[in-house]
Amino acid sequence: MPHKHNADRRHHIPKMLFNVQNWPAYEAGLRRRGSLTLWIEDAALDCWQTFGPSGQARFKDAAIQTSLMLGTAFKLALRQTEGLMTSVLTLMGLTLSAPDHTTVSRRAVTLPVIQPASVPPGPLHVLIDSTGLQVYGAGQWLEAKHGAKSRRTWRKLHLAVDAASGMIVAQTLTDQDTDDPSQVGPLLDQIGDPIARVTADGAYDGVPTYQTIAAHGDDIVVVIPPRSTAVASGEPGPLSQRDRHLAMITEQGRLAWQAAADYGQRSLVETTMGRYKALIGPRLRARGFAAQQAEAAIGVTVLNRMLLTGRPKSVRCQRVVA
Numbered sequence: 001m002p003h004k005h006n007a008d009r010r011h012h013i014p015k016m017l018f019n020v021q022n023w024p025a026y027e028a029g030l031r032r033r034g035s036l037t038l039w040i041e042d043a044a045l046d047c048w049q050t051f052g053p054s055g056q057a058r059f060k061d062a063a064i065q066t067s068l069m070l071g072t073a074f075k076l077a078l079r080q081t082e083g084l085m086t087s088v089l090t091l092m093g094l095t096l097s098a099p100d101h102t103t104v105s106r107r108a109v110t111l112p113v114i115q116p117a118s119v120p121p122g123p124l125h126v127l128i129d130s131t132g133l134q135v136y137g138a139g140q141w142l143e144a145k146h147g148a149k150s151r152r153t154w155r156k157l158h159l160a161v162d163a164a165s166g167m168i169v170a171q172t173l174t175d176q177d178t179d180d181p182s183q184v185g186p187l188l189d190q191i192g193d194p195i196a197r198v199t200a201d202g203a204y205d206g207v208p209t210y211q212t213i214a215a216h217g218d219d220i221v222v223v224i225p226p227r228s229t230a231v232a233s234g235e236p237g238p239l240s241q242r243d244r245h246l247a248m249i250t251e252q253g254r255l256a257w258q259a260a261a262d263y264g265q266r267s268l269v270e271t272t273m274g275r276y277k278a279l280i281g282p283r284l285r286a287r288g289f290a291a292q293q294a295e296a297a298i299g300v301t302v303l304n305r306m307l308l309t310g311r312p313k314s315v316r317c318q319r320v321v322a
């Protein structure tokens with residue numbers, strides 16, 4: 001029987017090293033993310049709130065969005081977010097009031113969709129994937145306090161990421177039972193820029209996905225690995241993109257196809273998923289589904305703003321760490 005230490009060494013996968021080429025700029029960006037220097041532009045103040053005939057304040061969408069974004073960035077509950085906003089407005093010497101936590105909670109579900117941050121011009125290489133976000137509800141509370149078993153509830157966050165900039169250009173939130181291919185259309189519908197390429201993993205494989213992408217542009221290159229059980233369509237005429245993938249995999253192997261199709265870029269969307277869970281959080285605070293959708297959209301907006309302050313430019317080194 002082999003020694004355990006030797007068996008562990010045999011199954012240990014070498015770790016690749018990456019060199020950050022823009023470290024000074026990236027380091028400065030990381031510091032800016034923690035800065036407490038806040039300001040509100042005059043244009044935003046002009047549309048902060050209105051007053052009705054009775055003198056009661058009516059907060060506009062800009063005020064609600066600002067409160068939600070600050071609360072998400074600093075991981076604060078709504079009451080603490082109200083306190084932060086009140087402090088900021090007081091320090092600025094403004095007579096405006098901060099939205100109270102009940103108003104923010106109620107208005108969050110009716111906010112208009114926030115447009116993604118701008119991306120570099122030109123056709124986009126869109127990377128699509130999904131990840132699970134936990135919903136901490138009564139069932140989880142009973143499990144934590146009394147040990148009672150419960151069915152964990154999840155939501156699926158579907159993201160479309162620009163490969164060149166790393167910015168999230170589209171997002172949807174669904175229940176845990178929604179299949180990934182069904183969200184390709186809703187994601188691409190949110191993108192106004194031309195699309196040159198769409199890359200996704202094998203969960204999106206299938207003729208319907210190719211048809212959905214083709215509806216957004218006949219010349220879009222699709223890079224999705226066919227499943228191991230996939231077979232050619234057998235349709236007469238020129239081979240479809242999916243059939244060409246299958247033919248190349250059959251002739252040269254899956255690894256050769258991945259290299260030729262540059263499938264490795266798909267890892268960038270997985271990196272974005274990791275960033276979201278590390279910086280925004282792995283679970284949703286809101287209880288209602290509409291509020292959870294708004295929470296996820298705010299989280300995506302905040303993450304994009306953070307990426308604008310600084311993003312590493314990494315290149316793979318030749319040496320590996322065993």
